[in-house]
Amino acid sequence: MRIAIVGLGGVGGYFGGKIAATAAASPEDEVFFMVRGRHREAIAARGLTVKSREGEVTARPALATEDAAEIGPVDFVLFCVKTYDLESAAAKMTPLIGDQTIILPLLNGVDHAERLRAALPRGRVLNGCCYIFSMIESPGVISGGAGRIVYGVDGQPGLPEILPEELEAIAGMFRRSGIAAKHAGNADVAVWSKYLLICSLGGITSYYQAPVGAITGDPQRLAQLRAMMEEVEAVARAQGVPLPEAIVEETMKSVFSFGPDSTTSMQRDFENGNRTELESFSGYIVRTGARLGVPTPAHGEVYAKLIGQSG
Numbered sequence: 001m002r003i004a005i006v007g008l009g010g011v012g013g014y015f016g017g018k019i020a021a022t023a024a025a026s027p028e029d030e031v032f033f034m035v036r037g038r039h040r041e042a043i044a045a046r047g048l049t050v051k052s053r054e055g056e057v058t059a060r061p062a063l064a065t066e067d068a069a070e071i072g073p074v075d076f077v078l079f080c081v082k083t084y085d086l087e088s089a090a091a092k093m094t095p096l097i098g099d100q101t102i103i104l105p106l107l108n109g110v111d112h113a114e115r116l117r118a119a120l121p122r123g124r125v126l127n128g129c130c131y132i133f134s135m136i137e138s139p140g141v142i143s144g145g146a147g148r149i150v151y152g153v154d155g156q157p158g159l160p161e162i163l164p165e166e167l168e169a170i171a172g173m174f175r176r177s178g179i180a181a182k183h184a185g186n187a188d189v190a191v192w193s194k195y196l197l198i199c200s201l202g203g204i205t206s207y208y209q210a211p212v213g214a215i216t217g218d219p220q221r222l223a224q225l226r227a228m229m230e231e232v233e234a235v236a237r238a239q240g241v242p243l244p245e246a247i248v249e250e251t252m253k254s255v256f257s258f259g260p261d262s263t264t265s266m267q268r269d270f271e272n273g274n275r276t277e278l279e280s281f282s283g284y285i286v287r288t289g290a291r292l293g294v295p296t297p298a299h300g301e302v303y304a305k306l307i308g309q310s311g
């Protein structure tokens, strides 16, 4: 399989690094990185090193380039940029995309598959998300993990078909690479379930500029987090997403499994003065809630405080 990883940050670097490291020893797969700047230079010179709980691995892709035309059409794209870079990265990656190319986005958000379909002239877009704590430590070096992916086909009618054998080929590639990847029956439910967690936890950790332990250890903040999750659930249900009945309860429990010092990717972006995904998190919930007549005061409060601080 010819595989391209677009965006080699915390997420693309971890999963893409594992895929490229395995492909180097396999005649079946060839892996290309679409990456830019000093990170690209370091990878081209020394490979991409991924440090995680599973150990350290250095991956050497077939090519690390910013220019998708140097790669040409591929079978599979793992798309891992931030939500605010989606359209610009999609425009730059069109040389990778043929009619049969399958693209799996792993962004935090709920509209990225739809936005990718609108931005790309060709190709077939899966839907997915991932669970991981990972970041670029320095150019050419990723630290974090271990992570897992949940992905699947969107249920809406009229989308180009993705055959079971094609999905099996992707599952096989993840297996060979030692990546925990689950094929979900309903991609929408998987993506919204992850979103209910991160949109709320990312918002509240950014609001208080504090790690997860400062939320789980404070009953008032926990109530605020629950209210945020309930608003995401209400917006999802208003759009017909069949989330499990106990989704808020289960997700609240899962927050306690994070280490107390854990931080969220958006919180780290606020701390570092970077551009953030606030518009895809609380911003999206506030706007979509207003459109559907679902009140979202808890996300509204977080959005109002953070909007002026987003880089």
Ligand SMILES: NC(=O)C1=CN([C@@H]2O[C@H](COP(=O)(O)OP(=O)(O)OC[C@H]3O[C@@H](n4cnc5c(N)ncnc54)[C@H](OP(=O)(O)O)[C@@H]3O)[C@@H](O)[C@H]2O)C=CC1
Binding pocket: 006, 007, 008, 009, 010, 011, 012, 013, 034, 035, 036, 037, 039, 066, 080, 081, 082, 083, 085, 088, 089, 092, 106, 107, 108, 109, 130, 131, 132, 133, 134, 135, 136, 265, 277
């Ligand atoms: N990090 C984490 O722990 C987790 C993140 N997520 C989600 O995954 C998504 C990706 O996050 P993350 O990996 O942390 O983000 P990062 O910022 O670490 O990585 C994104 C990378 O994409 C690159 N990029 C953007 N546009 C292009 C382009 N046109 N060509 C080449 N490279 C490009 C950026 O390069 P440059 O720096 O040059 O702009 C950057 O290196 C987000 O939606 C995030 O919310 C989900 C779970 C956990």
Ligand SMILES: CC(C)(CO)C(=O)C(=O)O
Binding pocket: 108, 130, 131, 132, 133, 197, 198, 202, 263, 264, 265, 266
């Ligand atoms: C839920 C969490 C914290 C880890 O997967 C995340 O998605 C993020 O930091 O963006």
